[in-house]
Amino acid sequence: MSRPTLDFRPILRELTDSALEVRQTLRAALRSVLPPEADFTSRQIADPLGLDKTLGWRCLRIATIADVAGILGSLPGDKAWRKVLESLARRGCPEAQLTSLAEAVETLTNRISLRGLSRETLKVIAAGELDDQGQQEALHRIWQQQFESARLIWGVSARADIGAVLVAPSAEGGMADIAAVTLLDELERHRDGPPWNIHVALGVHETATTERLQIETCPFLPQWSRPDVLGEELIGDVIRDRWRFDFVGRRPDRTDGIRVALSETLRRVGPLTAGQPDELVSHAMPHGLPAEIAIFDVFLHRSIQPSATPYAALYATIDRVASGAGRRSWPETTRLPLDSRTAELDRIDLPDSIADLSDTYREILAHATATLGGSLTDFRVHRTAIPHPPLPTTTVVRWGLPTEA
Numbered sequence: 001m002s003r004p005t006l007d008f009r010p011i012l013r014e015l016t017d018s019a020l021e022v023r024q025t026l027r028a029a030l031r032s033v034l035p036p037e038a039d040f041t042s043r044q045i046a047d048p049l050g051l052d053k054t055l056g057w058r059c060l061r062i063a064t065i066a067d068v069a070g071i072l073g074s075l076p077g078d079k080a081w082r083k084v085l086e087s088l089a090r091r092g093c094p095e096a097q098l099t100s101l102a103e104a105v106e107t108l109t110n111r112i113s114l115r116g117l118s119r120e121t122l123k124v125i126a127a128g129e130l131d132d133q134g135q136q137e138a139l140h141r142i143w144q145q146q147f148e149s150a151r152l153i154w155g156v157s158a159r160a161d162i163g164a165v166l167v168a169p170s171a172e173g174g175m176a177d178i179a180a181v182t183l184l185d186e187l188e189r190h191r192d193g194p195p196w197n198i199h200v201a202l203g204v205h206e207t208a209t210t211e212r213l214q215i216e217t218c219p220f221l222p223q224w225s226r227p228d229v230l231g232e233e234l235i236g237d238v239i240r241d242r243w244r245f246d247f248v249g250r251r252p253d254r255t256d257g258i259r260v261a262l263s264e265t266l267r268r269v270g271p272l273t274a275g276q277p278d279e280l281v282s283h284a285m286p287h288g289l290p291a292e293i294a295i296f297d298v299f300l301h302r303s304i305q306p307s308a309t310p311y312a313a314l315y316a317t318i319d320r321v322a323s324g325a326g327r328r329s330w331p332e333t334t335r336l337p338l339d340s341r342t343a344e345l346d347r348i349d350l351p352d353s354i355a356d357l358s359d360t361y362r363e364i365l366a367h368a369t370a371t372l373g374g375s376l377t378d379f380r381v382h383r384t385a386i387p388h389p390p391l392p393t394t395t396v397v398r399w400g401l402p403t404e405a
Contacts, residue, residue: 180263
């Protein structure tokens with residue numbers, strides 16, 4: 001007899017609409033009682049409303065993150081929701097906004113209840129975060145074991161796989177320009193094999209206004225790469241109008257490690273304001289190379305005020321190469337647990353295990369920002385760091401386009 005299966009797709013679609021409605025109404029209610037100049041932080045929410053730190057943090061996440069799974073994983077219980085609503089009312093939240101929030105919360109909780117969904121089932125559906133420390137440690141051990149196996153099975157590895165996307169207003173205004181940076185450090189072969197794809201040039205959902213810089217301009221940056229020329233240890237070529245780079249292997253006489261630095265720029269990739277409520281931008285970083293750590297940074301120009309802050313999710317994919325060819329969406333049914341959270345940083349220094357790359361990374365980023373007509377100080381950085389990312393997977397970071405006033 002076959003085992004019954006739970007079809008997550010209609011459930012997730014139903015919960016997605018309700019969860020986004022809670023986010024919209026909670027954000028509007030909080031804005032109505034906070035000072036106009038206030039940034040959304042857990043303390044700035046908790047203190048004025050008289051909430052404890054944990055509940056303030058939950059409100060912050062629900063109101064800001066660009067991720068339905070994160071919203072579902074942050075929902076407070078009934079008593080906590082009543083406390084939030086009562087606190088908003090005491091602070092003078094307009095009755096219409098308070099009513100909208102209460103109705104949105106009731107709709108979501110009712111749908112969860114009618115479906116008979118437990119917290120455990122919600123976590124499975126959302127493949128959300130691992131709150132239990134034991135679960136986190138077990139996951140990290142499994143991922144490290146997979147890295148050790150993958151580098152021997154696939155025959156290649158890297159110490160660090162670092163990617164960054166920088167988003168800035170175009171010179172004409174109203175549209176976005178994007179620069180992308182890749183830094184791969186200590187590429188190594190563990191057995192003989194064919195060239196291994198390590199990068200395919202930046203791709204976007206093409207629009208009539210998208211302008212790629214001249215394809216003849218190679219993204220390879222010799223100043224920060226070892227070797228500083230292509231053709232033997234590293235090879236690169238234009239395939240189907242996109243640059244592709246492969247790692248061949250390290251020469252026997254090389255004493256230092258292989259390092260690859262790349263930078264590319266796209267102009268006018270899309271509008272900088274939302275055409276519909278909760279319109280999200282997605283940036284993807286495929287993982288097709290065993291790496292000790294992956295860093296995915298999203299730099300947003302300070303003039304861009306996202307309606308939802310960047311938030312990462314991890315998806316299982318069958319794309320081995322970095323192109324993610326043909327992939328424009330990531331089904332929630334392929335989502336994997338990820339306890340690495342996207343955080344806004346004051347500094348762009350890299351984690352301790354790869355801190356020696358910080359200066360090099362900063363110089364490459366400065367080179368990239370110069371192509372956008374600015375400097376690093378013009379941007380806020382949102383970082384997702386994943387030790388030993390499982391393969392093949394893709395990290396997707398989403399954020400909300402600003403809405404016009």
